[in-house]
Amino acid sequence: MCYVVRMNITQELKDKIDALPLKPGVYQFFDENKRLLYIGKATQLRSRVQSYFRDSTDLSNAKRFMVHKIRDLKMTVVDNEPEALLLETMLIKKHQPPYNVVMKDDKNFKYIHISDEQYPRITTPRKLPLSGRTGRYFGPYTSGYSITRTLRLLKSIFRYCETPPQQKRGKIVFPKRACLDHHMGRCVGPCADAVSAKEYQKIFDTIELFLKGEYKPIRDEVERQMGEASENEEFERAARLRDELYSIDRLMEEQKVISLRGENADYLSLARLDSLAAVNLFTVRRGMLFHQEVFVLKHTKGQSDEEIMQAFRDQYYAQTVTKPPKLYTNLETRRGRNKKMLAMGEVNADEALKKQRASFEKNEKMAVEGLKQLGKAIKIPADKLHRVEIYDISNFQGEYSVGSMVVFIDGKPEPSQYRKFKIKTVSGPDDFASLREVMNRRVRHLPKDHGNQKKDTVWPRPDLIIIDGGKGQLSAAHGMLKAAKIDIPIISLAKQREEIFFPETSEPVLMPDESDGLYLIQRMRDEAHRFAIGFYRRRHLKELV
Secondary structure, three states: OOOOOOOOOOHHHHHHHHOOOOOOEEEEEEOOOOOEEEEEEEOOHHHHHHHOOOOOOOOOHHHHHHHOOOOEEEEEEOOOHHHHHHHHHHHHHHHOOOOOOEEEOOOOOEEEEEOOOOOOOEEOOOOOOOOOOOOEEEEEEOOHHHHHHHHHHHHHHHOOOOOOOEEEOOEEEOOOOOOHHHHOOOOOOHHHOOOOHHHHHHHHHHHHHHHOOOOHHHHHHHHHHHHHHHHOOOHHHHHHHHHHHHHHHHHHHHOEEOOOOOOOEEEEEEEEEOOEEEEEEEEEEOOEEEEEEEEEEEOOOOOOHHHHHHHHHHHHHOOOOOOOOOEEEOOOOOOHHHHHHHHHHHHHHHHHHHHHHHHHHHHHHHHHHHHHHHHHHHOOOHHHOOEEEEEEEEEEOOEEEEEEEEEEEOOEEOHHHOEEEEOOOOOOOOHHHHHHHHHHHHHOOOOOOOOOOOHHHOOOOOOEEEEEOOHHHHHHHHHHHHHOOOOOOEEEEOOOOOEEEOOOOOOOEEOOOOOHHHHHHHHHHHHHHHHHHHHHHHHHHHHHO
8 A cells, every 4th residue: 555645644643544444434533733624434444544645536625735734533433334424424513623514504403203112102302323223213303393393283183192001021011090191082092001002003104104294194084083073073073173184284285296206306406605505405205395495514615516515415314314215416417397496496505605694794794803802902912812711600509510611713602612510629609619620620631742642631722711700700710720830811701890800900891882892702701601501400400300
């Protein structure tokens, strides 16, 4: 095997690459400062990673530039290629490396899961399992409201049980008492042994048809039940079923007929605008437009259209349950109806990019101006405020104390860098001591000169530290840094009058009202408080349970 010098590869890195197994897995590249550059998947780890360093490999401009920065790597072996794809997607979403195309999607996907049991149950997990999938999954859904509306409709029509019997050690165990819904006539009664497992399974067979977009069998069933209720003079039940029939008809009307041939296909249309990119997805099921959504993508500069589309396909379809039998993209020549669909999708993606760019430009301008004003107020040039860390302490009367560290890069939040701390050495409501503990634990993660630290334990050095609190909190945190001989600029922001305090200086600084600088530092402080409160509540709830 011959490496061509795209970069001065070290012997240590070369040895690591040569020692990689010929097995499926996920690899991660790091630069000399142990910063994550890129995450990729491979059916054969060694062969894939070696290809980056061969002159014969055709790399995009972005990848070629990245290779010059690689100084270390990490790998994870998995059992098969689908697991590698799913793990890669999860890691990219979590870490968002700069050389990976990333779906810029703040929504969390959710799924509907029907368990594989004699008496099935419905749950709504946020993740697909890496392996050992049991039951049937439907999704992903990007709207929690969509799932709520869907399940509410299914529950009202089919009256499935939310606490059905469960199988334990090969035996069916019924609840000690029937659920409240059964007593109110809103559950068919598997919990009361009022319906057999076979009959109950038939209900879920029809539910699965609905989730696949086949509404007509369900509509026919509701219409039959409504007629039956009318004949039996159950007028309240008939009225309820009439309303359900109306809801189903509305769902069916929302879907536009695309093809009379009733095909299943996905249409992906890529659009680019300056350094931004977006993909519009049209989901067609049974010849009807079943779903439409636009996904904005990050880190696309220097990437080819084909690389961007492939990255989107890998990340999106790794999180879907059913793959369409046909997939059309606007990167390939199409004719007729398919061409029109893709052109319509491209218009949607282009419009989304224009809105996104306008939002980016506004936020970018506010961040730049805010950093300038903050730098002027604290006498640090804005270009020296690349990484700002903000700290907050949260507890209730000294119980379940936690600390938070949020990070802003160039005036914008970077959630992948956030960290949380359980307070371990402090008893009672002592914010000063808690801050000293948090700062002491933080400085242990600063880069050391000897270079023997593990990559996962090193956090980049901040250019500024902001403490949520007044003079007392600032003195506690600054005293700890001073004792550790750590020279990092540090200030605090008091809530009442939004005063900025400096160490060993009695007079605070007030920024102009409604200025971008004040808004930025308030946002930083509020984000640290939000993150700390969220962690405290989760910890408190866990302890209570």
